[in-house]
Each structure stands twice: as C-alpha cells, then as structure tokens.
Amino acid sequence: MLIERIYDEDLAQASYFIGCQRQGEAVVVDPRRDIGVYQAMAAANGMRIVAVTETHIHADYLSGSRELAAATGAALYVSGEGGVDWQYGFTAERLYDGSTITIGNITVKALHTPGHTPEHLSFLITDGAFTDQPGYLLSGDFVFAGDLGRPDLLDEAAGGVDTRFAGAKHLFASLRDVFLSLPDHVQVHPGHGSGSACGKALGAVPSTTVGYERLYAWWGPYLAADDEQGFIDELLDGQPDAHAYFARMKKENREGPALLGSRAPLQELSAADVVRGLDANELTFVDTRPNTAVHEGTVAGALNIPAGKSTASFGSWAVDPARDLRPLVLLASDQEQAHDLWDHLVRVGIDRVAGYVTGLEGLPTSVPRTVAPEDLASLERALLLDVRAKGEHAAGHIPGSQQLSGGRVLWNLDQLPTEGTIVTYCQSGVRSSVAANALRHEGYDVVELEGSYAAWAAAN
Structure with a gap:
C-alpha cells in the first residue's frame, strides 16, 4: 500500500493519495483544485485514480474533488450524512457511516464523525495484504495533531446561529464513541497542520496516533472524566478569527465548484x-x-x-x-x-x-502613503485600523485603534468611515499592505504605519 500526503503550505491543507501497487489503482482524499500533483503521482507510480472523495464540505479552500474526478473518470464520493440541510448539491455517490471504497486489498471505510460539521466523515484504512485490522485514519477536520476541528465555523462563516454548542456536543460524542474506540496503534493523518484557521492550536507534526492523542491531547482529561461541559467551554474559548471568504467556500463547495478543465498557459501582456x-x-x-x-x-x-x-x-x-x-x-x-x-x-x-x-x-x-510611528499622533485621521487577529489586538495595541482582521476587511466596509483617512497597521507590515491596498482599490484614502505595530511598540 502507498499513502502519500500532499501538503499545501499556503493554506496548511493536506490531501492524501492512497494506492494499491498490485492493482495499480488509487483513491484521492480531499484534493485541491490544481490537480496536476495527483495526476503526476499516479503516473510516477503506474496507477490510475479510480476514486475521489472528501471528508466534508470545506470552508477554507475550494475542493478539487469534482475537478479530479472529471479529469480522470474516477468515481466521485461525498458524505450523505448530516441530515437534509447538509447534502451536497451535485451528482456523486453518497457515503454513510460504515460505507466502504475498495481498491485491491485496501479498504477505505467511512466513519461519521460530526462536530466540526454535521456531515463530516473520517476514513479508516485497512491494508488487507498484511492484516484485517485498520492501521490508518484520515481524520479530516475532526482530530488534528494536538487539537480538534473547531465547531464554530458554521456560526462564523456560514450564517449559523449558536450552532457551535451542538457542534461541540457532537464532537465530544465523536471522540468518545468513535475515535477512542480505535486501537492505540492507528496512525492519524489530519486534514490540516499548524497555521490553519480550522483549529486554534494545531501541531506542526504531520501525523499522530490514537494512543498518543488519548494520553496527551488537551481534551483527554475531559473525556476521561466524562466532563462534557468543561470540554465545550475549553473548546470554544479563544478560537481564531474566521476569514470572511470561508462563507463563499462553504457555499461553492456544497453546490459544486466550477470545473476549470485544461487551463492554457498564461500569456504575457503588453x-x-x-x-x-x-x-x-x-x-x-x-x-x-x-x-x-x-x-x-x-x-x-x-x-x-x-x-x-x-x-x-x-x-x-x-x-x-x-x-x-x-x-x-x-x-x-x-x-x-x-x-x-x-x-x-x-x-x-x-x-x-x-x-x-x-x-x-x-x-x-x-507611491502609497505611509506614516512614521513618531508622526502618527500628529496625523489627522478618521480611523486607526488594526488588521491583526483579535488575540493579537487583545495582547497589546495602539491606543484608540479599532480591530478588524485583514481577512474580514472587504466584507465589513460598513464598519469603516466613508470620509477621511484610514491608517492601517498589523504586526510587521505585510498584512497591513494587503488590507491597505485592497481598501485603496475600493476608493478609500489609506495611510500605512511604517513598520506597523512592532515599530510603534519599539518607539513607545
């Protein structure tokens, strides 16, 4: 059996290529939309991609499942769990708790693990060439190395109202009834790594085991004590800002992302x-x-x-x-x-x-306008805008500043003044430049703080 992790450092997102060398067939889980990497991997290993699936309706990136299935002729599978409100809107075969995909001696078994989302599946993999016992779990956004998938994104990005509490309860039950029922040796391969906004404290290691998480994950003592409320309180506390584009990803992934097909090389323009x-x-x-x-x-x-x-x-x-x-x-x-x-x-x-x-x-x-930290106090401005995350702002900020994270600025223009100068800052200047130029593009008068908060803090 072949298991390859394809990791996107940009979005801290992992997809998986699972292949049977004897049969020459492979299944891909949670692919991204630029699918060449999977086609190249199949060619390099003399395999055909015969199945494509995904763990859930993603919020942080646009799924490539439809794209890869269309390009390869592979069967497309998606979750049928979650109830009527969480069904995919495009044609694909449905997977339910206990459903299987088989390639050669390899069995990929779907486990319904709601919490992060109602329809979420994890995939338990058994290599029948060696044993009839499972050895690997592709956990998607259910269990990460050292953390769990956040249950509040449906509130933050999909227009839900207080769904986080039901999601947290479901996550507790999924851990108790599904994850902790697995043997300790099962290797866990999550859908995200450090830097993803799908959890609050994701580890940087690419995989873990059921036994390791049982012993050392922050949630272990709550499960051991059957302390559901304590678990919920800890899980929901301090979750990072959800980027506004997550709402668009949820909608498009549910309806079915547009197919790109073969993309011609970009041409240089005069x-x-x-x-x-x-x-x-x-x-x-x-x-x-x-x-x-x-x-x-x-x-x-x-x-x-x-x-x-x-x-x-x-x-x-x-x-x-x-x-x-x-x-x-x-x-x-x-x-x-x-x-x-x-x-x-x-x-x-x-x-x-x-x-x-x-x-x-x-x-x-x-030349974009900037202001030095020592001149900030004398600059007439309508708003001092901190585009860092809520936690960064709470840890220390320039007095009088308003926090609105960079990933939410364009979607909350009603919070900004229609006249006057807006001064932006982040920690070092990178995020501030992205947000400031997006606002300039919208017609706002924007000045960036040179060196951003780090420079201001050093000067003050």
Missing part, C-alpha cells in the same frame, strides 16, 4: 494592453512583490498579494470574485511563476486571470 484595460476599469493589477518594494511605487490602484507561501491566503483577503468580475493581471518574473501564482489563487476560487507582466515599465505608478 503594457499598452494593460493600460487600456485599467483605464476602462476592465482589469485589476496585482503587485506580487513584498510590501517594502510596493512602498517604493506600484501601479495606481493595485492590489498587493505577495508571492510566496501565502498567496492563496492573502488573495482571499484582497479579492472577492463573487462581486468583482474583473480579471487579474499578475506581476511575475516569468510564465512559470505566473502559472504557480494562478495555481494558488484557484485554490480559493479566484479563477479569472487575464495574463501577466514582468515589470512596471509603461504602467501608471504612484
């Missing part, structure tokens, strides 16, 4: 074509350089989505494709980098990219 598109308000320019370079000058009205490990995350802060239909023009070193940036963006449903340019020559540029 400066003249980009200028015409910008003047006609038909294009949006994306500066992918670090904020320090952007502060030296960028295209007027450009977004700042830095290239690197957080392109998808920051892209989801700066672009809402549900309301802005203008294609993006990416600043990239070459076609290869442009396509890599596009791969990251489609993971969060930002599909419309017109092409790329390799420099700013011939484009209208301006």
